[in-house]
Amino acid sequence: GQQVMQIPQYQHVQEGEDFTTYCNSSTTLSNIQWYKQRPGGHPVFLIQLVKSGEVKKQKRLTFQFGEAKKNSSLHITATQTTDVGTYFCAGPDSGYSTLTFGKGTMLLVSP
Amino acid sequence: EAQVTQNPRYLITVTGKKLTVTCSQNMNHEYMSWYRQDPGLGLRQIYYSMNVEVTDKGDVPEGYKVSRKEKRNFPLILESPSPNQTSLYFCASSADFNSYEQYFGPGTRLTVT
Numbered sequence: 001g002q003q004v005m006q007i008p009q010y011q012h013v014q015e016g017e018d019f020t021t022y023c024n025s026s027t028t029l030s031n032i033q034w035y036k037q038r039p040g041g042h043p044v045f046l047i048q049l050v051k052s053g054e055v056k057k058q059k060r061l062t063f064q065f066g067e068a069k070k071n072s073s074l075h076i077t078a079t080q081t082t083d084v085g086t087y088f089c090a091g092p093d094s095g096y097s098t099l100t101f102g103k104g105t106m107l108l109v110s111p
Numbered sequence: 112e113a114q115v116t117q118n119p120r121y122l123i124t125v126t127g128k129k130l131t132v133t134c135s136q137n138m139n140h141e142y143m144s145w146y147r148q149d150p151g152l153g154l155r156q157i158y159y160s161m162n163v164e165v166t167d168k169g170d171v172p173e174g175y176k177v178s179r180k181e182k183r184n185f186p187l188i189l190e191s192p193s194p195n196q197t198s199l200y201f202c203a204s205s206a207d208f209n210s211y212e213q214y215f216g217p218g219t220r221l222t223v224t
């Protein structure tokens with residue numbers, strides 16, 4: 001079945017440093033979604049990318065979808081303590097019925 | 112307020128005692144889904160429903176049942192819980208599967224002893 005892999009599993013940065021998490025799918029994706037889960041919370045949708053090579057920005061967050069639509073990245077510029085949480089990518093299966101999540105990257109930001 | 116609600120939020124039970132975790136959404140969403148989240152394994156889909164009376168297995172359906180008799184409700188049933196079903200469970204919904212983000216409920220932390 002489809003596999004979605006994320007690296008790194010965990011990253012600890014100092015406030016102000018940049019952070020990037022990478023997502024790779026075993027299959028070509030029609031779209032990819034990113035979610036953030038704060039400690040003790042539930043996943044919250046951040047963004048969806050659909051087009052090959054697409055780049056979207058949300059303030060300090062930059063999302064990219066690869067040209068082959070099999071990989072994606074999330075980059076945070078100048079992290080803040082409010083960025084703490086686990087970031088998940090997720091992609092639909094070819095039958096458009098299930099969403100496969102990566103295992104997530106846990107981000108810890110020290111002040 | 113648009114939301115997905117789950118009950119109970121916390122549950123400790125014993126092996127073999129049937130339980131139901133309720134899930135309800137007020138957004139008229141067609142697609143609903145159950146996930147379990149375990150350390151190191153991420154979010155894994157248990158069951159999903161594309162619409163009323165339409166349900167199907169996700170990646171880890173063993174030991175679980177679901178029903179979708181009304182659009183807003185999607186209960187998760189554990190007929191005979193076992194300790195390996197101790198986990199954090201999330202219900203989610205979306206307008207339809209193909210194009211829209213999923214809204215997650217607050218989660219239900221289940222412990223089976």
